Amino acid sequence: MQYMLLIYEPEDIYEGPAGEALLVDVVAKYTALSEEMAANGVLRGGDGLQPSATTVKTLVGGGQSLHDGPFAETREHLGGYFIIDVPDLDAALAYARRVPVAEGGMVEVRPIAIY
Amino acid sequence: MTDAGQAIAAARSQVVAALAARLRDLDQAEEAFAEACAAAIPAWRRDPPRDPAAWLWRAALRNAFDAKRRLAVRTRAVHDERPPAPTPEDELLAADAPIPDERMRLIFVCCHPAVGPEARAALTLKVVCGLSTERLARAFLVAEPAMLQRITRAKRKIRDAGVSFEVPARDAWNERLEAVLATLEIAYAQAYQDAGLTEDAAPFAEEVLRLSGQLAELMPREPEVLGLAALVRYAEARRPARLDEGGAMIPPSLQDVLLWRADLIAEGVRLLDNAARHGEPGPRQLMAAIHGAHLSRRETGVTPWADIVSLYDGLMHFRPDPVTAVNRAVAVGEARGMREGLAALEAVPGGGRLAAWLPYQAARAALCEGAGLAADAASAYRAALSLKPAPAERLYLERRLAGLALSR
Incomplete structure (x- = not known):
């Protein structure tokens, strides 16, 4: 079964010199995890996303409209994702637990629908 | 049938x-x-x-x-x-192969963390034990359509999220096992509340006895698994003595010890001894030990209330909730005097919500009665009776209230 791991994090933790050092460390961990996923033959895709400030969205409701940014109320933003192909939910959760998500963040595990 | x-x-x-x-x-x-x-x-x-x-x-x-x-x-x-x-x-x-016994796998599926905690016990009892939705709705105090929806959603999630039909690997046991133990505890509470095993509570008790025993065989190194199996056996051992001829509840300390089931007590002792060998106490082992202390009256003729208070002190460490605190207060009353028991009861946090909670009013009534506060006892018995006790407990409370009026 394919699962998408959606990684949500507070973005401000990567601000400032300490944040930059953290980012270097975190990127190394992500690289190691995705290399392991690839070696295990489960990785189907995955990327980091640019900060939420780069967002442009189209909203539908009374016609379409363009908006320049994310919803301000949420502090955690979607920062990246993996798509993995594993036998079952427990295997997906085992990988999700190993995502080096920062304190205050979370990983959402969603089965991918087959139409 | x-x-x-x-x-x-x-x-x-x-x-x-x-x-x-x-x-x-x-x-x-x-x-x-x-x-x-x-x-x-x-x-x-x-x-x-x-x-x-x-x-x-x-x-x-x-x-x-x-x-x-x-x-x-x-x-x-x-x-x-x-x-x-x-x-x-x-x-x-x-093939003439025997039917594989997959019940343990099925329990782990029904108690998967992907299923909401409030749906796990109901789903387990429905799928593993075959209890009807209508019976479960009554047990969990929700309307039948709501219960049906809860179960249907849980089943759909198990299928669509790809929950594995395997007993989890050992490194994942901690989290998964806790969910299974909590579910079996909730399931057994349904059977235990019904002292007379009226209606169809009997299958709850039978199934939890069987499942907890099976789990203990499968995981003999998990002290809390052994503790739960012992707890259920000790509690079921007293079942034949829990009601009088009129169908009223009898508290453990007044039950006829000759009616207690020696076979279940022996099994419980063996399980709890094995659990104790690991030196890792936990809430189920402590609850089993409390039941075991009541059962020791069979040999000694007296209920060891002071020991029971110590065991409740230990249980408070794991479960600092009003349920534990109220039960502890009753034991304190028996061990150190009713006034001290009342003081312990008054110290239970929970505020005004406790007044609308049957075990609290029943405990208050018993402690007040023991302390000679007849008027307070009567009002607590009346409050308890207004909180919809099960038939056996209602008869017991009515009788205590009537006895109170006579002695005045």
């Missing part, structure tokens, strides 16, 4: 679990079993089966495979031709 009905009820949990493990879909398993049961009644009248469980297992498997084939035909628009024989399904149906 008819003979066929009894045979079906006896076979149900094993056959449904085996079907679910094989089909990896709880709904399909239940449907295939229901179809097999409907076919069994007339078929068995003509030709009684040698092994009803095996008959149902094969019939239900055939139904499930047929349903799958029909679906494949519809979605792929191929001709309805049976694939060349023998398919793996044919081989399975032809």
Whole structure:
């Protein structure tokens, strides 16, 4: 079964010199995890996303409209994702637990629908 | 119940679990079993089966495979031709293999963290134990449609999220086992509340006895698993003594020890001794030890209330909740005097909400009565009676209230 791991994090933790050092460390961990996923033959895709400030969205409701940014109320933003192909939910959760998500963040595990 | 009905009820949990493990879909398993049961009644009248469980297992498997084939035909628009024989399904149906016992796997599926905690116990009792939605709705105090929806959603999530039909690997036990133990505890509480095993609480108790014993065999190194199995055995051992001839509840310290079941007590002692060897106390072991302390009256003739208070102190460490604190206060009253018990009860946090909680009012009534505060006791008994006690407890409370009026 394919699962998408959606990684949500507070973005401000990567601000400032300490944040930059953290980012270097975190990127190394992500690289190691995705290399392991690839070696295990489960990785189907995955990327980091640019900060939420780069967002442009189209909203539908009374016609379409363009908006320049994310919803301000949420502090955690979607920062990246993996798509993995594993036998079952427990295997997906085992990988999700190993995502080096920062304190205050979370990983959402969603089965991918087959139409 | 008819003979066929009894045979079906006896076979149900094993056959449904085996079907679910094989089909990896709880709904399909239940449907295939229901179809097999409907076919069994007339078929068995003509030709009684040698092994009803095996008959149902094969019939239900055939139904499930047929349903799958029909679906494949519809979605792929191929001709309805049976694939060349023998398919793996044919081989399975032809083999005289025993029905695999998959009930433990099924419990772990029903108690998966992907299923909301409030749905796990209901789903386990429905799927593993075969209790009706209507009975579960009553037990968990929700309307039947709400219970049906809760169970349906949980089943759908298990299927769509790809929950594995395996007993989890050892490194994942901690989290998964806790969910299973909590579920069995909730399930057993349903049976225990009903002192007389009226209506259909009996299957709750039977199933939890069996499942907890099976879990203890499977995981003999997990002290809390052994503790739960011991707890259930100790509590069930007292069941024959919990009601008087009029159907009123009798508290443990006044029960006739000769009615307690020696076989279950012996099993409980063995389990709890094994658990204690690990030197890792936990809430289920402590609760079992509290039941065990009550049972020791069989040998000594007295209830060791001071020991029971110490055990509750230990339990408070794991479960600092009003349930534990109220029970502890009652034990304090017996061990150190009713006034001290009342003081302990008044110190239970929970504020005004406690007043609307039956165990609190029942405890207050007993402590006030023991302390000679007849008017306070009477008002607490009346408050307890207004909170819808089960029939056996209602009779007991009514009798205490009446006794209070006489002694004045």
